[in-house]
Amino acid sequence: MNDFNRNRAVDWALKLYVLLSFGFIFAPIVASFAFSFNVDRFPSLPLGGFSTIWYEAVWADPLVWEGLRNTLVAGAVVSAIATVIGFGAAYTDFRYNFFGKTVYVALALLPPTIPVVILGLAMLAFLSSIDLSGAIYSVIIAHVVMCAPFAMAICRLRLSQMDPSLEAAAWNLGATEWMAMRHVILPFCRPAILASLFITMAVSFDEFAVAWFVSGLNETLPVKVLGFLQGQVSPRINVIGTFVFLASMTLIILAQILLIKRSASPAAATNTGAVPQ
C-alpha cells in the first residue's frame, strides 16, 4: 500500500475518513435495524431487550400487507414496462441516425433530473385531469416515467460495448432484422436487461414522493410509512424500513453482479487469448 512513500499519519487519517463516511451513511440504517428488535416503545439507549413483537405487529397489520401488495405489483409492472421502453429507446439511439437525435436522447434521459416534488405535482395534475389519478396504475404510470431513463442508460451502456458490425454480420449470415434482434442483440444485452429489471424495480420500491402525490387510497409501502409516522412514532417503522432496505439492496446487488461479471469477462478472455501459434 505504501508504494508512494506516503506519510503514515496521512494514510491513517484517510482510512479513518473513509470509515467515518461509511459510518455516517450506514449508522441510521443499522440503528433502525437494531431498534426493530428492541422491545421498548421508544428508541432509546440502552436497548430494552431482544424481541420480535414489532415484527409480529407488522405481520398482523392488514394495512401493511395492502401497502406491500401495491408496492410489489407496481414494482413488477413498472420494471417490465420501463425496461421495454428503455431498451427500445437505447436501441433506437444505437441503430439509427436522425435529425434531432441529441435532443431525443437528452429528453429521454431528463426525468431523473426533475425534482421529485415537481414531478409528483405535475403527475397528479396531469393524471387527475384525465381521470387516472388515485389508483394503482397512477403509481405505475408515474414510476415508469421515472424509471425508463435508468433502463435506457443501462441498455445504452451495454450496446456501446457491442461491436457495431455484429448486427450487420447476423443479417449478412441470413438473419432478418427481427431474427438478428432475437438471436444477437437480445442475447448480447441480456445482462443489461436483467440488471435494468432489478434496478427499476428497486427504484419503484423505494420511491415515496411521487407515489404519495398520485397513489390516493392505493398507498405503497413507503407512503404507508409516512402515515405511521404522522400518527405515532412506532417501532413498526423500523421493521418496515429494514424490510424495504434489504429488498432494495438485494435487487441492486443482483444488478451489480450481472453488470460487473459480464463486462469483466471479455477482458479476461483477451489475456488467455495469446496462445502461441
Next chain:
Amino acid sequence: MIDQALVVFDGVVKRFGGFVAVEKLNLDIRQGEFLAIMGSSGCGKTTTLRMLAGLEAPTEGEIRLRGKRINDLPTWQRDTPMVWQSLALFPFLTVRENIEFSLRMRGVERSERRKRVDKWLERMQIGEFAERNVAHLSGGQRQRVALARSLVTEPQILLLDEPLSALDAHLKIRMQTVLSNLQRELGITFVYVTHSQSEAFSMADRVVIMSRGRIEQIGNPQDIYRAPRTRFVAEFLGSSNIFAGKVSNVSEAIVRISTPAGEFEVASNATRHLSKGDKATFVVSGDRVLLSNQPPADGLNRLQASVVGEEFVGATAVIHLEGAEHIEIKAQKSHDELERLNLEPGAKVWVSWRPDASHVLPGE
C-alpha cells in the same frame, strides 16, 4: 442480357449525402477468381464490398449477380457472406454455435447442421475448440472460426474486409497461405479488400486499385507492378521514380522527353502513341536504377544527384537522392553493391538507367 462474369458492377454510384464514395464503377468479377480491391482509406473499396454484400444500396447503377439484378435484395436473402475486419464473432456463442448460425437462420434442420459444422470444424482444424466460447481463442483461431462461419453455407462468393489487419506479421503470412489454399481448393470467388500491397499482390489473381471512388487500374499483380497506368498507381506502389515532361523528339524506337530534371530517352511504347509536344510521364522502378561515382557509359539516361539518406529494408537498401529541381529519386540496391560506392549523405553520384527500363504511363 447474360453476363459472363459472376458479379457485374454496371455504372454503380454511391453517395453519402454530398460525399461521393464510389463514382461510376464498372467492374466484372469472374467466377472462381481471387480479386483484391486495394486503396488507401476512404477510396471506396469497403463501400464497394458492402454494396456487394447488400449492406449499402447503390445510389445509381446496377449490381448483377449471375446476371440477376440484386440492388434491392436485402443482405439476408443473398448468399454473399463477409469476413469482417473485426471478425464480428458472436461473443455469447460457442465456436460451434457461431459456425452454425447461418444454417440456423436459414432453417436447416439439426442433424444436417451438425454434419456440416463438423465438416468445417475439421477442415479449419478447430475441432478441439468446438464447444469453447469464442472469447477464449487466439487471434489465428478466431480467424478460422470466422472463415468457417462464412463458408458453411458453401457460397459461390466470399467477401473479405481486411480480415488480417489485426494479426501480427508472422500469423499474417500463415493466414495468407491458408486463404490462398482455401480459395484454390474451393474454386469459389474471393473478393478481398485491403490497403496492404503485400497482401493483395501475394494472394490475388487480379488486383483493382481504387482512389477517390474510381478504379485507377485493374490487372494481375505483375502487370500493375511493371506497368502502372497512372501516376497515382505508381506513387501508391511506392517503388518508382516519376518524371513528368513534354515530348521533345520522336524517332523510330526512341522518344525523347524533356523534364525539369533533364532530357531522357524512353523506348517507344505500344500502349501509348506519343508525338512531339505531348505531355508525358514515365516511371523507372527503383531496382532498375544504376548508381556510380564515375560518369556512366554512353546510351544510358543519366543525371547527377546528391545522396539524402539510406533506408534499410532487409536484404536490400533504398537510397534516397535528390537531383536538379529537387526531384526525388529512389534506388534499391543490395548491400554488397552499396559498399563499392561512396554514398555519404551529400555526396554527388551519377544516376543512370537504360531507355527500355522506363515505362511511359498510358493514363497520364
